Amino acid sequence: MKNAPDILCIGSVLWDIIGRTPVHMAAGADVPGRITRLPGGVAMNIAMTLCRFGLRPALLSAVGRDAxxxxxxxxAERLGLDCGHVYRSEDLPTDRYMAVEGANGLIAAIADAHSLEAAGDKILRPLTDGALGRPDAPWAGAVALDGNLTVGLLADIAAAPAFAAADLRIAPASPGKAERLLPLLPMANATIYVNLEEAGILCQRRFASATEAAEGLIARGARRVLVTDGGRKAADGAPDGVIAADPPPVLVTRVTGAGDTFMAAHIVAERRGLPRVESLAAALDAAAQYVSGDIGS
Structure with missing residues (x-):
């Protein structure tokens, strides 16, 4: 394929509406702050970070034909993202995500990704109709996939020949959607990116550390996992062992999108041929810069 993208980012592409305040917040608080609207969604956040690192990502998602x-x-196109394969729906509105963040972290968030869910496998047509792949020549490059797809569609992806040759990188999107990844966990070509809470949900137990969580996921059948735990030690687990590293200490000014930045930076580091320990460190550095406000929008 001429001008083929470097990586496919499959999942939510929507508007992020984020309210941030520099003070601690509790339920029912009413405080001054800033409200922004930015392109977002897990797939979109990953693609934007990959683009900043010099890659050419293509989006596979559902976006309404509304204003x-x-x-x-x-x-997205101004940012350098390939939107030529996005499914544009005539009757589904563009999805949105709304979050409130205080000095004490994420207070609350609501993800309205109903249009993506309703579009279903229509967003995957380019992988079989010849645009990005065919049944006899599946996409053999990298894929970043998020858990905003339905349980049924994720289960279909786990068994689909269209994904059999891909370097599949997967994130659950949120703890509330972590269980959706269970069909994908044992895939031999999958790398799973989760936080400590999401790892616990997948394994139906509590973990005291990222290292323990990585060991638990590998024991459950995962081939490769990356587990983060905020400002505490993160871990990279594989059948041949688990490695861990501490993130750099920084002043946290935002949290929405940090996990997506970590995942994208890790993908880039491994594409450059860095070993596991250096790739983990590079991803932690990028996430730390992001939450401190040094990179990204």
Whole structure:
């Protein structure tokens, strides 16, 4: 394929509406702050970070043919993302995500990804219709996949020949959607990116550390896992062992999108041929810069 993208980012592409305040917040608090609207969604956040690292990502998602959708596609294209394979729906609105963040972290969030879920396997058509792959020649490059897809579609992906040759990198999108990844966990070509809470949900137990969680996921059948735990030690687990590293200490100014930045930076580091320990360190450095406000929008 001429001008093929470096990586496919499959999942949520939407508007992030984020309210941030520099003070601690509790339920029911009413405080001054800033409200922003930015292109977001797990797949979008990963793609934007990959683009900053010099890669050419293509988006596979669902975006409405409404004014918000036209504006979102235009914004993504200005950032250098390939939107030519995005499914544009006539009757589904563009999805949105709303979050409130205080000095004490994420207070609450609501993800409205119903259009992505309703679009179903329509977003995957480019992988079989010849645009990005065919049944006899599946996509053999990297894929970043998020858990905003339905349980049924994720289960179909686990068994689909269209994904059999891919370097599949998977994130659950949120703890509330972590269980959706269970069908993908044993895939031989999958690397799973989770936080400590999500790892516990997948294994139906509590873990005291990222290292313990990585060991638990490998024991459950995962081939490769990356587990983060905020400002505490993160771990990279594989059948041949678990390695761990501490993130750099920084002042946290935002949290939404940090996990997506970690995942994208790790993908880039491994594409450059860095060993596991250096790739983990590079991903932690990028996430630390992001939460401190030094990189990204």
């Amino acid at each position: 918000e959708g036209d504006e979102l596609i235009a914004a």
